[in-house]
Amino acid sequence: MIEMQDVSFGYHVGSELLTGMTLSLQPGMFHFLTGPSGSGKTTLLRLCYADLLPSSGQLKVFDQDVTELGRDEIAMLRRRVGVVHQDTQFLDHLPVAENVALPLSVAGQGVDIDAMRDLLGWVQLAAQARSYPPSLSGGERQRAALARAVILSPDVVLADEPTGNLDWEMSMRLMQLLIELNKSGKTVLVATHDLNLIRATKAQVSARVLRIAGGTLHLAGADL
Numbered sequence: 001m002i003e004m005q006d007v008s009f010g011y012h013v014g015s016e017l018l019t020g021m022t023l024s025l026q027p028g029m030f031h032f033l034t035g036p037s038g039s040g041k042t043t044l045l046r047l048c049y050a051d052l053l054p055s056s057g058q059l060k061v062f063d064q065d066v067t068e069l070g071r072d073e074i075a076m077l078r079r080r081v082g083v084v085h086q087d088t089q090f091l092d093h094l095p096v097a098e099n100v101a102l103p104l105s106v107a108g109q110g111v112d113i114d115a116m117r118d119l120l121g122w123v124q125l126a127a128q129a130r131s132y133p134p135s136l137s138g139g140e141r142q143r144a145a146l147a148r149a150v151i152l153s154p155d156v157v158l159a160d161e162p163t164g165n166l167d168w169e170m171s172m173r174l175m176q177l178l179i180e181l182n183k184s185g186k187t188v189l190v191a192t193h194d195l196n197l198i199r200a201t202k203a204q205v206s207a208r209v210l211r212i213a214g215g216t217l218h219l220a221g222a223d224l
Ligand SMILES: Nc1ncnc2c1ncn2[C@@H]1O[C@H](COP(=O)(O)OP(=O)(O)OP(=O)(O)O)[C@@H](O)[C@H]1O
Pocket: 011, 017, 035, 036, 037, 038, 039, 040, 041, 042, 043, 044, 193
Protein backbone atom coordinates (compact mmCIF):
# COMPACT_ATOMS: atom_id res chain seq x y z
CA MET A 1 0.00 0.00 0.00
CA ILE A 2 2.37 2.76 1.22
CA GLU A 3 5.76 1.51 2.28
CA MET A 4 8.90 3.34 3.31
CA GLN A 5 12.21 1.63 3.75
CA ASP A 6 14.92 3.64 5.46
CA VAL A 7 13.63 6.87 3.95
CA SER A 8 15.32 10.18 4.64
CA PHE A 9 14.10 13.60 3.67
CA GLY A 10 15.29 17.17 4.15
CA TYR A 11 14.01 20.44 2.73
CA HIS A 12 17.60 21.67 2.47
CA VAL A 13 20.47 19.74 0.95
CA GLY A 14 22.74 18.37 3.65
CA SER A 15 20.23 18.77 6.48
CA GLU A 16 17.80 15.89 6.97
CA LEU A 17 14.53 16.47 8.82
CA LEU A 18 13.49 12.81 8.74
CA THR A 19 15.89 9.86 8.72
CA GLY A 20 15.61 6.08 8.78
CA MET A 21 11.83 6.16 8.27
CA THR A 22 10.53 2.64 7.92
CA LEU A 23 6.77 2.43 7.66
CA SER A 24 4.18 0.16 6.17
CA LEU A 25 0.59 1.32 6.11
CA GLN A 26 -1.53 -1.77 6.63
CA PRO A 27 -4.39 -2.10 4.15
CA GLY A 28 -7.74 -1.47 5.82
CA MET A 29 -6.14 -0.28 9.05
CA PHE A 30 -6.67 2.98 10.97
CA HIS A 31 -3.37 4.75 11.75
CA PHE A 32 -2.52 7.82 13.76
CA LEU A 33 0.64 9.82 13.30
CA THR A 34 1.57 11.91 16.29
CA GLY A 35 4.50 13.97 17.47
CA PRO A 36 5.25 17.53 18.56
CA SER A 37 4.69 20.58 16.40
CA GLY A 38 7.43 20.82 13.80
CA SER A 39 8.45 17.16 14.14
CA GLY A 40 7.60 16.41 10.51
CA LYS A 41 4.03 15.00 10.46
CA THR A 42 2.95 17.07 7.44
CA THR A 43 6.23 16.26 5.71
CA LEU A 44 5.68 12.54 6.23
CA LEU A 45 2.13 12.78 4.86
CA ARG A 46 3.43 14.64 1.82
CA LEU A 47 5.88 11.80 1.22
CA CYS A 48 2.99 9.32 1.48
CA TYR A 49 1.24 10.87 -1.51
CA ALA A 50 4.47 11.55 -3.41
CA ASP A 51 4.11 15.31 -3.10
CA LEU A 52 7.70 15.12 -1.82
CA LEU A 53 10.24 12.51 -2.82
CA PRO A 54 12.77 10.90 -0.47
CA SER A 55 16.36 12.08 -0.55
CA SER A 56 17.37 8.47 0.11
CA GLY A 57 15.74 5.13 0.85
CA GLN A 58 12.82 3.51 -0.90
CA LEU A 59 9.23 4.74 -1.02
CA LYS A 60 6.63 2.53 -2.64
CA VAL A 61 3.05 3.66 -3.13
CA PHE A 62 0.73 0.90 -4.34
CA ASP A 63 3.78 -1.26 -5.04
CA GLN A 64 5.36 1.36 -7.28
CA ASP A 65 8.70 2.95 -6.48
CA VAL A 66 7.87 6.65 -6.69
CA THR A 67 11.38 7.66 -7.73
CA GLU A 68 10.91 5.64 -10.92
CA LEU A 69 7.64 7.30 -11.90
CA GLY A 70 7.03 10.16 -14.26
CA ARG A 71 4.79 13.11 -13.51
CA ASP A 72 1.68 11.59 -15.15
CA GLU A 73 2.12 8.30 -13.32
CA ILE A 74 2.42 10.14 -10.01
CA ALA A 75 -0.75 12.08 -10.84
CA MET A 76 -2.60 8.79 -11.49
CA LEU A 77 -1.30 7.31 -8.26
CA ARG A 78 -2.46 10.38 -6.28
CA ARG A 79 -6.03 9.77 -7.37
CA ARG A 80 -5.97 6.69 -5.19
CA VAL A 81 -5.01 8.77 -2.14
CA GLY A 82 -7.52 11.23 -0.68
CA VAL A 83 -5.96 14.06 1.32
CA VAL A 84 -7.56 16.37 3.88
CA HIS A 85 -5.07 19.21 4.25
CA GLN A 86 -4.32 21.05 7.47
CA ASP A 87 -5.35 24.37 5.97
CA THR A 88 -8.14 23.47 3.60
CA GLN A 89 -8.43 25.78 0.60
CA PHE A 90 -11.62 26.20 -1.38
CA LEU A 91 -12.50 28.26 -4.40
CA ASP A 92 -14.68 30.85 -2.69
CA HIS A 93 -16.56 31.81 -5.85
CA LEU A 94 -17.85 28.25 -6.36
CA PRO A 95 -20.63 26.65 -4.30
CA VAL A 96 -19.77 23.85 -1.87
CA ALA A 97 -21.00 21.09 -4.21
CA GLU A 98 -18.79 22.35 -7.03
CA ASN A 99 -15.80 22.61 -4.71
CA VAL A 100 -16.38 19.04 -3.58
CA ALA A 101 -16.64 17.94 -7.23
CA LEU A 102 -13.34 19.60 -8.31
CA PRO A 103 -11.27 16.37 -8.27
CA LEU A 104 -13.77 14.87 -10.73
CA SER A 105 -13.22 17.61 -13.28
CA VAL A 106 -9.44 17.43 -12.79
CA ALA A 107 -9.70 13.68 -13.47
CA GLY A 108 -11.89 14.33 -16.52
CA GLN A 109 -14.93 12.66 -14.97
CA GLY A 110 -18.50 13.91 -14.89
CA VAL A 111 -20.58 14.48 -11.77
CA ASP A 112 -23.09 11.80 -10.83
CA ILE A 113 -25.86 13.87 -9.22
CA ASP A 114 -27.18 11.02 -7.04
CA ALA A 115 -23.69 10.11 -5.82
CA MET A 116 -23.00 13.77 -5.01
CA ARG A 117 -26.28 14.01 -3.07
CA ASP A 118 -25.36 10.87 -1.12
CA LEU A 119 -21.86 12.16 -0.40
CA LEU A 120 -23.06 15.56 0.84
CA GLY A 121 -25.72 13.82 2.91
CA TRP A 122 -23.07 11.57 4.45
CA VAL A 123 -21.03 14.58 5.60
CA GLN A 124 -24.26 16.34 6.65
CA LEU A 125 -23.85 19.18 4.20
CA ALA A 126 -26.89 18.56 2.00
CA ALA A 127 -28.40 21.88 3.08
CA GLN A 128 -25.16 23.73 2.27
CA ALA A 129 -24.67 22.34 -1.26
CA ARG A 130 -25.41 25.73 -2.87
CA SER A 131 -23.73 27.81 -0.16
CA TYR A 132 -20.32 29.37 -0.69
CA PRO A 133 -17.25 28.33 1.34
CA PRO A 134 -16.88 31.60 3.30
CA SER A 135 -20.28 30.98 4.90
CA LEU A 136 -19.30 27.56 6.28
CA SER A 137 -18.37 26.94 9.92
CA GLY A 138 -15.01 25.33 10.74
CA GLY A 139 -16.61 21.90 11.16
CA GLU A 140 -18.57 22.26 7.92
CA ARG A 141 -15.40 23.24 6.05
CA GLN A 142 -13.59 20.17 7.29
CA ARG A 143 -16.51 17.91 6.37
CA ALA A 144 -16.55 19.48 2.89
CA ALA A 145 -12.79 18.86 2.69
CA LEU A 146 -13.35 15.23 3.63
CA ALA A 147 -16.09 14.85 1.00
CA ARG A 148 -13.72 16.30 -1.63
CA ALA A 149 -10.94 13.96 -0.46
CA VAL A 150 -13.08 10.87 -0.98
CA ILE A 151 -15.02 11.80 -4.11
CA LEU A 152 -12.70 9.73 -6.32
CA SER A 153 -13.16 6.71 -3.99
CA PRO A 154 -9.50 6.54 -2.94
CA ASP A 155 -8.02 3.46 -1.31
CA VAL A 156 -6.20 5.54 1.29
CA VAL A 157 -7.33 8.65 3.16
CA LEU A 158 -4.69 10.91 4.73
CA ALA A 159 -5.85 13.67 7.06
CA ASP A 160 -3.46 16.31 8.40
CA GLU A 161 -4.65 17.69 11.75
CA PRO A 162 -8.23 17.57 10.43
CA THR A 163 -9.65 18.64 13.79
CA GLY A 164 -7.03 21.34 14.47
CA ASN A 165 -9.47 24.24 14.81
CA LEU A 166 -12.58 22.35 15.92
CA ASP A 167 -14.22 22.00 19.31
CA TRP A 168 -14.49 18.54 20.84
CA GLU A 169 -17.97 17.77 19.56
CA MET A 170 -17.11 18.77 15.98
CA SER A 171 -13.81 16.90 16.20
CA MET A 172 -15.54 13.68 17.19
CA ARG A 173 -18.14 14.15 14.48
CA LEU A 174 -15.35 14.34 11.90
CA MET A 175 -13.54 11.38 13.45
CA GLN A 176 -16.78 9.41 13.23
CA LEU A 177 -16.75 9.90 9.46
CA LEU A 178 -13.12 8.76 9.27
CA ILE A 179 -14.00 5.71 11.36
CA GLU A 180 -16.90 4.93 9.00
CA LEU A 181 -14.56 5.21 6.01
CA ASN A 182 -12.16 2.83 7.70
CA LYS A 183 -14.94 0.38 8.51
CA SER A 184 -15.91 0.45 4.83
CA GLY A 185 -12.41 -0.83 4.03
CA LYS A 186 -10.34 2.30 3.48
CA THR A 187 -6.88 2.66 4.94
CA VAL A 188 -6.78 5.82 7.05
CA LEU A 189 -3.88 7.86 8.43
CA VAL A 190 -4.64 10.85 10.66
CA ALA A 191 -1.87 13.19 11.80
CA THR A 192 -2.69 14.82 15.12
CA HIS A 193 -0.96 16.01 18.26
CA ASP A 194 -4.21 15.55 20.24
CA LEU A 195 -3.77 12.48 22.42
CA ASN A 196 -7.35 12.74 23.76
CA LEU A 197 -8.61 12.45 20.22
CA ILE A 198 -6.49 9.34 19.68
CA ARG A 199 -7.77 7.77 22.90
CA ALA A 200 -11.42 8.52 22.09
CA THR A 201 -11.02 7.06 18.61
CA LYS A 202 -9.21 3.97 19.84
CA ALA A 203 -12.21 3.24 22.04
CA GLN A 204 -14.18 2.72 18.84
CA VAL A 205 -11.73 1.30 16.33
CA SER A 206 -8.50 -0.60 16.46
CA ALA A 207 -5.72 1.80 15.48
CA ARG A 208 -1.93 1.82 15.16
CA VAL A 209 -0.27 4.87 16.61
CA LEU A 210 2.98 6.02 15.01
CA ARG A 211 5.03 8.71 16.66
CA ILE A 212 7.68 10.92 15.13
CA ALA A 213 10.40 11.88 17.56
CA GLY A 214 13.95 12.99 16.90
CA GLY A 215 13.39 12.82 13.15
CA THR A 216 12.37 9.19 13.04
CA LEU A 217 9.31 6.98 13.51
CA HIS A 218 8.37 4.79 16.44
CA LEU A 219 5.35 2.65 17.14
CA ALA A 220 3.74 4.24 20.22
CA GLY A 221 3.06 2.13 23.29
CA ALA A 222 -0.30 0.48 23.96
CA ASP A 223 -0.92 2.89 26.86
CA LEU A 224 -2.10 5.63 24.52
N1 LIG B 1 8.32 23.79 2.46
C1 LIG B 1 9.20 23.81 3.46
N2 LIG B 1 10.44 24.31 3.29
C2 LIG B 1 11.35 24.34 4.30
N3 LIG B 1 11.09 23.87 5.54
C3 LIG B 1 9.88 23.36 5.78
C4 LIG B 1 8.86 23.30 4.76
N4 LIG B 1 7.75 22.74 5.28
C5 LIG B 1 8.06 22.46 6.57
N5 LIG B 1 9.32 22.82 6.87
C6 LIG B 1 9.99 22.66 8.16
O1 LIG B 1 10.07 21.27 8.45
C7 LIG B 1 9.80 21.02 9.83
C8 LIG B 1 8.65 20.04 9.97
O2 LIG B 1 7.46 20.66 9.48
P1 LIG B 1 6.10 19.86 9.39
O3 LIG B 1 5.07 20.82 8.92
O4 LIG B 1 6.29 18.62 8.62
O5 LIG B 1 5.86 19.47 10.94
P2 LIG B 1 4.52 19.07 11.70
O6 LIG B 1 4.89 18.00 12.67
O7 LIG B 1 3.45 18.75 10.70
O8 LIG B 1 4.17 20.41 12.45
P3 LIG B 1 2.74 20.96 12.97
O9 LIG B 1 2.23 19.95 13.98
O10 LIG B 1 3.11 22.28 13.61
O11 LIG B 1 1.87 21.10 11.76
C9 LIG B 1 9.54 22.37 10.47
O12 LIG B 1 10.73 22.82 11.06
C10 LIG B 1 9.16 23.24 9.30
O13 LIG B 1 9.52 24.58 9.52
